[in-house]
Amino acid sequence: DAKTTQPTSMDCAEGRAANLPCNHSTISGNEYVYWYRQIHSQGPQYIIHGLKNNETNEMASLIITEDRKSSTLILPHATLRDTAVYYCIVSRGGSQGNLIFGKGTKLSVKP
Protein backbone atom coordinates (compact mmCIF):
# COMPACT_ATOMS: atom_id res chain seq x y z
CA ASP A 1 0.00 0.00 0.00
CA ALA A 2 1.18 3.50 -0.83
CA LYS A 3 2.45 5.75 1.93
CA THR A 4 0.91 9.13 2.75
CA THR A 5 2.38 12.38 4.11
CA GLN A 6 0.31 14.80 6.17
CA PRO A 7 1.15 17.89 8.24
CA THR A 8 1.44 17.13 11.93
CA SER A 9 -1.03 19.80 13.01
CA MET A 10 -3.30 22.57 11.73
CA ASP A 11 -5.53 25.22 13.24
CA CYS A 12 -8.82 26.49 11.86
CA ALA A 13 -11.24 29.17 13.03
CA GLU A 14 -14.75 28.03 13.88
CA GLY A 15 -17.14 28.54 10.96
CA ARG A 16 -14.36 28.67 8.38
CA ALA A 17 -13.45 25.92 5.93
CA ALA A 18 -10.76 23.49 7.04
CA ASN A 19 -8.55 22.24 4.21
CA LEU A 20 -6.41 19.23 5.13
CA PRO A 21 -3.75 18.23 2.58
CA CYS A 22 -2.33 14.78 1.92
CA ASN A 23 0.48 13.66 -0.38
CA HIS A 24 0.43 10.14 -1.80
CA SER A 25 2.88 10.32 -4.70
CA THR A 26 3.33 6.52 -4.96
CA ILE A 27 -0.38 5.70 -5.21
CA SER A 28 -1.26 2.89 -7.63
CA GLY A 29 -4.06 2.98 -10.17
CA ASN A 30 -6.28 0.62 -8.18
CA GLU A 31 -5.81 2.34 -4.80
CA TYR A 32 -8.41 4.55 -3.18
CA VAL A 33 -7.85 7.56 -0.93
CA TYR A 34 -9.68 7.21 2.39
CA TRP A 35 -10.15 9.75 5.16
CA TYR A 36 -10.94 8.81 8.75
CA ARG A 37 -10.90 10.91 11.89
CA GLN A 38 -10.41 10.10 15.55
CA ILE A 39 -11.98 12.33 18.16
CA HIS A 40 -10.11 12.23 21.46
CA SER A 41 -9.71 8.54 22.38
CA GLN A 42 -12.67 7.16 20.47
CA GLY A 43 -12.45 4.65 17.62
CA PRO A 44 -11.75 6.15 14.19
CA GLN A 45 -14.76 7.32 12.18
CA TYR A 46 -15.09 7.04 8.41
CA ILE A 47 -15.43 10.38 6.59
CA ILE A 48 -15.12 9.88 2.84
CA HIS A 49 -13.17 8.07 0.13
CA GLY A 50 -12.50 8.41 -3.59
CA LEU A 51 -10.60 6.94 -6.53
CA LYS A 52 -10.22 9.65 -9.19
CA ASN A 53 -13.18 11.99 -9.08
CA ASN A 54 -13.93 14.55 -6.43
CA GLU A 55 -16.42 13.33 -3.87
CA THR A 56 -18.83 15.06 -1.49
CA ASN A 57 -21.03 13.79 1.29
CA GLU A 58 -22.80 15.28 4.29
CA MET A 59 -19.56 15.50 6.26
CA ALA A 60 -16.91 16.68 3.81
CA SER A 61 -15.57 17.05 0.29
CA LEU A 62 -12.57 15.24 -1.14
CA ILE A 63 -10.56 16.86 -3.91
CA ILE A 64 -8.07 14.56 -5.71
CA THR A 65 -5.55 16.05 -8.14
CA GLU A 66 -5.61 14.87 -11.73
CA ASP A 67 -2.33 12.95 -11.32
CA ARG A 68 -3.72 11.45 -8.06
CA LYS A 69 -0.50 12.24 -6.20
CA SER A 70 -2.22 14.43 -3.63
CA SER A 71 -5.63 15.20 -2.22
CA THR A 72 -7.39 17.66 0.09
CA LEU A 73 -10.14 16.99 2.59
CA ILE A 74 -12.43 19.98 3.02
CA LEU A 75 -14.69 20.51 6.03
CA PRO A 76 -16.81 23.40 4.72
CA HIS A 77 -17.84 24.99 8.03
CA ALA A 78 -15.65 23.67 10.83
CA THR A 79 -17.12 23.46 14.32
CA LEU A 80 -15.45 22.84 17.67
CA ARG A 81 -16.65 19.23 17.45
CA ASP A 82 -14.47 18.75 14.36
CA THR A 83 -11.34 18.98 16.52
CA ALA A 84 -9.73 15.57 15.96
CA VAL A 85 -6.86 13.70 14.35
CA TYR A 86 -7.52 13.20 10.63
CA TYR A 87 -5.98 10.25 8.82
CA CYS A 88 -5.42 10.07 5.07
CA ILE A 89 -5.00 6.44 4.00
CA VAL A 90 -4.38 4.84 0.62
CA SER A 91 -5.78 1.34 0.20
CA ARG A 92 -6.93 -1.01 -2.52
CA GLY A 93 -10.35 -1.48 -0.93
CA GLY A 94 -12.46 -4.59 -1.36
CA SER A 95 -10.99 -7.85 -0.08
CA GLN A 96 -7.45 -6.38 -0.16
CA GLY A 97 -8.37 -3.23 1.67
CA ASN A 98 -6.53 -3.27 4.98
CA LEU A 99 -6.18 0.24 6.43
CA ILE A 100 -2.64 1.21 7.44
CA PHE A 101 -2.71 4.32 9.63
CA GLY A 102 0.02 6.97 9.82
CA LYS A 103 0.17 9.67 12.51
CA GLY A 104 -2.42 11.89 10.81
CA THR A 105 -3.05 15.64 11.18
CA LYS A 106 -4.21 17.04 14.49
CA LEU A 107 -6.85 19.65 13.56
CA SER A 108 -7.70 22.17 16.26
CA VAL A 109 -10.81 24.27 15.62
CA LYS A 110 -10.68 27.46 17.67
CA PRO A 111 -13.54 29.80 18.65
Place this chain on the structure above:
Amino acid sequence: NAGVTQTPKFRILKIGQSMTLQCAQDMNHNYMYWYRQDPGMGLKLIYYSVGAGITDKGEVPNGYNVSRSTTEDFPLRLELAAPSQTSVYFCASRSSDRDYTFGSGTRLTVV
Protein backbone atom coordinates in the same frame (compact mmCIF):
# COMPACT_ATOMS: atom_id res chain seq x y z
CA ASN B 1 -28.09 -2.39 16.18
CA ALA B 2 -25.07 -2.27 18.52
CA GLY B 3 -22.33 -2.18 15.84
CA VAL B 4 -18.94 -3.32 17.19
CA THR B 5 -18.82 -4.11 20.92
CA GLN B 6 -15.54 -4.47 22.79
CA THR B 7 -15.11 -5.77 26.31
CA PRO B 8 -13.65 -4.94 28.74
CA LYS B 9 -13.21 -1.17 28.40
CA PHE B 10 -10.30 -1.07 30.85
CA ARG B 11 -7.97 -3.69 32.27
CA ILE B 12 -4.78 -3.81 34.32
CA LEU B 13 -2.64 -6.93 33.94
CA LYS B 14 0.49 -8.04 35.70
CA ILE B 15 3.51 -9.07 33.65
CA GLY B 16 3.16 -12.68 32.54
CA GLN B 17 -0.60 -12.86 32.95
CA SER B 18 -2.87 -13.73 30.06
CA MET B 19 -6.22 -12.38 28.95
CA THR B 20 -8.66 -12.28 26.06
CA LEU B 21 -10.05 -9.08 24.60
CA GLN B 22 -13.52 -9.67 23.27
CA CYS B 23 -14.95 -8.20 20.06
CA ALA B 24 -18.42 -8.84 18.67
CA GLN B 25 -20.31 -7.32 15.74
CA ASP B 26 -23.95 -7.70 14.77
CA MET B 27 -23.77 -6.38 11.20
CA ASN B 28 -22.93 -9.73 9.55
CA HIS B 29 -19.62 -8.29 8.33
CA ASN B 30 -17.12 -10.71 6.85
CA TYR B 31 -13.99 -8.71 7.64
CA MET B 32 -12.77 -8.05 11.17
CA TYR B 33 -9.61 -6.39 12.45
CA TRP B 34 -7.60 -5.78 15.60
CA TYR B 35 -5.49 -2.64 15.94
CA ARG B 36 -3.41 -1.22 18.76
CA GLN B 37 -2.70 2.46 19.33
CA ASP B 38 0.20 3.67 21.44
CA PRO B 39 0.14 7.24 22.82
CA GLY B 40 0.54 9.89 20.11
CA MET B 41 0.74 7.31 17.34
CA GLY B 42 -1.54 6.02 14.61
CA LEU B 43 -3.20 2.62 14.74
CA LYS B 44 -1.17 -0.47 13.93
CA LEU B 45 -2.80 -3.61 12.54
CA ILE B 46 -2.28 -6.72 14.68
CA TYR B 47 -4.42 -9.39 13.02
CA TYR B 48 -7.33 -9.52 10.64
CA SER B 49 -9.89 -12.02 9.38
CA VAL B 50 -11.74 -12.19 6.06
CA GLY B 51 -14.31 -14.68 7.32
CA ALA B 52 -15.04 -17.40 9.84
CA GLY B 53 -12.10 -19.80 10.11
CA ILE B 54 -9.67 -17.48 8.27
CA THR B 55 -7.18 -15.21 10.02
CA ASP B 56 -3.94 -13.51 8.98
CA LYS B 57 -1.16 -11.46 10.52
CA GLY B 58 -0.95 -7.69 10.25
CA GLU B 59 1.98 -5.35 10.99
CA VAL B 60 2.56 -6.23 14.66
CA PRO B 61 1.28 -9.77 15.44
CA ASN B 62 4.00 -10.91 17.88
CA GLY B 63 2.68 -11.67 21.36
CA TYR B 64 -0.93 -12.05 20.20
CA ASN B 65 -3.23 -14.77 18.90
CA VAL B 66 -6.69 -14.66 17.36
CA SER B 67 -9.44 -17.03 16.35
CA ARG B 68 -12.61 -16.61 14.28
CA SER B 69 -15.01 -19.47 14.90
CA THR B 70 -18.12 -17.42 14.08
CA THR B 71 -18.88 -14.44 11.86
CA GLU B 72 -19.83 -12.34 14.88
CA ASP B 73 -16.86 -12.81 17.22
CA PHE B 74 -13.14 -12.11 16.87
CA PRO B 75 -11.33 -12.44 20.22
CA LEU B 76 -7.71 -11.33 20.70
CA ARG B 77 -5.57 -13.36 23.10
CA LEU B 78 -2.50 -12.13 25.00
CA GLU B 79 -0.65 -15.14 26.42
CA LEU B 80 2.24 -13.62 28.40
CA ALA B 81 1.56 -9.94 28.96
CA ALA B 82 4.53 -7.59 28.70
CA PRO B 83 4.78 -3.84 29.46
CA SER B 84 5.25 -3.22 25.72
CA GLN B 85 1.67 -4.37 25.22
CA THR B 86 0.31 -1.44 27.22
CA SER B 87 -1.88 0.26 24.64
CA VAL B 88 -5.42 0.98 23.51
CA TYR B 89 -6.85 -1.84 21.42
CA PHE B 90 -9.49 -1.24 18.76
CA CYS B 91 -11.56 -3.84 16.97
CA ALA B 92 -13.19 -3.04 13.62
CA SER B 93 -15.38 -4.74 11.05
CA ARG B 94 -16.62 -4.12 7.52
CA SER B 95 -18.32 -5.80 4.61
CA SER B 96 -16.35 -6.17 1.39
CA ASP B 97 -17.43 -2.91 -0.20
CA ARG B 98 -18.07 -0.66 2.78
CA ASP B 99 -16.13 1.45 5.21
CA TYR B 100 -14.83 0.30 8.58
CA THR B 101 -16.85 0.44 11.80
CA PHE B 102 -14.68 0.67 14.90
CA GLY B 103 -15.43 -0.27 18.47
CA SER B 104 -14.86 2.11 21.36
CA GLY B 105 -11.59 0.47 22.42
CA THR B 106 -10.05 -1.43 25.33
CA ARG B 107 -7.43 0.41 27.38
CA LEU B 108 -4.88 -2.14 28.65
CA THR B 109 -2.10 -1.45 31.14
CA VAL B 110 0.55 -4.08 31.91
CA VAL B 111 2.47 -3.51 35.14
